[in-house]
Amino acid sequence: METNKAPINGFLNLYKTSGPTSMDMVRQIKRLTGQRKRVGHGGTLDPLAEGVLPICFGQATRLMEYLVESDREYQMEVYLGASTATYDGEGEVVKKGDPSGISREAVEEALKSFQGNIYQTPPMYSAIKQEGKRLYELAIDGIEVDRQPRKVEISRIEILEFAPPSLRLKVSSGKGAYMRSLAHDLGEALGCGGYLKNLVRLRSGHFRMEDAIPIARLQEADPPHPWKEFLQPVDYVLLHMKSVAVSRAAERYIRGGQSVSLPPHIGVYAGYMEKYRAYTQDGCFLAVVGFDKPRNQWQPYKVFNLDTTSPYAPANK
Numbered sequence: 001m002e003t004n005k006a007p008i009n010g011f012l013n014l015y016k017t018s019g020p021t022s023m024d025m026v027r028q029i030k031r032l033t034g035q036r037k038r039v040g041h042g043g044t045l046d047p048l049a050e051g052v053l054p055i056c057f058g059q060a061t062r063l064m065e066y067l068v069e070s071d072r073e074y075q076m077e078v079y080l081g082a083s084t085a086t087y088d089g090e091g092e093v094v095k096k097g098d099p100s101g102i103s104r105e106a107v108e109e110a111l112k113s114f115q116g117n118i119y120q121t122p123p124m125y126s127a128i129k130q131e132g133k134r135l136y137e138l139a140i141d142g143i144e145v146d147r148q149p150r151k152v153e154i155s156r157i158e159i160l161e162f163a164p165p166s167l168r169l170k171v172s173s174g175k176g177a178y179m180r181s182l183a184h185d186l187g188e189a190l191g192c193g194g195y196l197k198n199l200v201r202l203r204s205g206h207f208r209m210e211d212a213i214p215i216a217r218l219q220e221a222d223p224p225h226p227w228k229e230f231l232q233p234v235d236y237v238l239l240h241m242k243s244v245a246v247s248r249a250a251e252r253y254i255r256g257g258q259s260v261s262l263p264p265h266i267g268v269y270a271g272y273m274e275k276y277r278a279y280t281q282d283g284c285f286l287a288v289v290g291f292d293k294p295r296n297q298w299q300p301y302k303v304f305n306l307d308t309t310s311p312y313a314p315a316n317k
Contacts, residue, residue, distance in 0.1 A: 008035055009058035009306060010231035015212035016045050016053040016201075025215065029055055032218055033227055042067030042237075043204055046180070048088050051201030052212050059304050060234045067237055070205030071174055075160070076196060078167040078183040083193035087123045087180035097192030099164045107167065110189045111157050119149035120181050152177040166197070206239055233310050235277055235285040242270075243277040244289075245314045251280050254287050259297040275301065283313035 016025050022044045030039050038061050042054035051074075056064055080099035084091035153174035161168040171179065180196045187194020202209045218227045250260040270276070270291040278287045278298070287303045 007038070007058045008033070008228065008231070009060055009234050009308075011042075011060050011207070011234070011236055012055040012057070012227065012231055013207045013212045014053045014055050015209070015214045016050055017214070018048055018050045021047050022053060025053055026055065028215055032215070033057075040064060043072070043175075045201060046088070046199065048090060048196070049179075049199040049201060051199075052204045052207050052209050053201070054204055054207045054237075057231070058234075059306065060237075062302055062304070063234065063237050067205055069175055070237070071155070071172060071203075072177075072201060072205075073203040074171045074173070074179055075200045075202055076169050076171060076179050076183065077198040078169065078186060078194050079165055079197040080167055080187060080190065080192050080194045081165045082195060083184060083187055084195045086195075087178075087184040088196040091195070095193050097187075099190070099192040102164060102190055102192060104159070104162045106190065107159065107162060107186075110186060111159070111169075113189065114182060114186065115154050115157055117151060117153050120152050120178060120185070121149045122178055123180050123184070150176060154182070167194075170202075205237055233285065233308070233312065234304060234306060235310050235312050238277050238288065239312060241275055241277050241288075243279060243312070243314050245279045245281060245283075246286065248281055251286060254278065254289065254298075254300045255303055257300055257303065259292065259295070259299045261296060262298055264296075273299075277312070279310065279313040283309040285310045285313070 012029070014025060014029065016022065020028075022041050026039060026041050030036055033039075035057055038058050040056045040061050042056055042064055045051065045053055054067055056067070079089065080102065081097050082093050083095040084093050154171060154177055155174070156170075156172040158170040159167070160170055171182065179199050183194050183196040200209070213230050244262065244266055246254065246260070246262065250262065253260045270293070272293045273290045275288050275290045276298075277285065278289045278300075280286050284306050285304055286306075288301045289298045290301055292299050
């Protein structure tokens with residue numbers, strides 16, 4: 001275990017293996033790094049699933065919402081010909097069908113109704129709370145309740161391989177979309193039943209699978225553990241935002257939670273309350289600020305106390 005317990009700030013792009021829960025992975029990372037406090041993950045993966053699982057350390061946990069809100073990309077295998085209670089291969093089979101007569105064209109046509117902004121009913125075996133209890137806790141007790149459909153976005157579905165009973169898809173989605181529900185609902189639409197057999201998260205926001213670090217790589221290293229070398233800085237999840245460097249006087253105001261005026265040209269193309277990354281003159285990530293156009297003021301939303309120069313500061317681009 002890492003002996004240096006000084007607070008660490010940043011993101012680790014961890015590759016989750018199939019089997020453990022997302023929280024199991026967080027607990028392993030805590031033991032490995034010695035960072036016991038302010039460690040979390042940026043988006044739950046089912047135990048069955050593998051792939052990208054961003055881990056947040058220290059002040060990076062304050063930006064977890066941007067990870068949760070970010071778009072994702074998955075590769076999934078759907079088994080056609082059966083439906084299960086859990087919508088995946090671990091649950092009891094509740095219905096069987098025959099997918100042999102289903103054509104690729106029929107699958108392509110069915111998939112059209114699952115793209116765009118759609119309403120999706122969460123599976124009973126999910127962590128969503130209803131009346132104070134998580135749905136999977138009710139399901140384990142044999143209780144099934146009505147679930148309200150939720151609006152989700154699935155921007156793209158691509159068929160990678162169709163070899164009944166196996167169907168492999170590549171899916172791009174927004175937050176809250178359940179791939180298990182997609183597999184189940186597609187099976188229902190095709191009339192043969194279906195469930196999720198395998199799932200790999202290829203991307204979560206800026207974090208991609210090709211850059212993800214397996215925990216075994218960290219566990220096999222001799223002390224001192226090199227895990228810090230794989231950390232991305234706190235502002236990494238905000239690279240979709242524009243950036244601005246502020247004066248030392250403006251920095252003092254922002255650190256005090258006060259709005260500031262910046263040179264006029266900076267706000268010319270900014271939308272109302274558009275958020276920017278703000279940096280100190282030394283290139284340290286300072287805050288997320290929003291432009292209040294009518295007042296010509298920049299309002300701080302989240303302020304950080306970091307003393308490391310960011311490679312993403314405006315002067316370092």
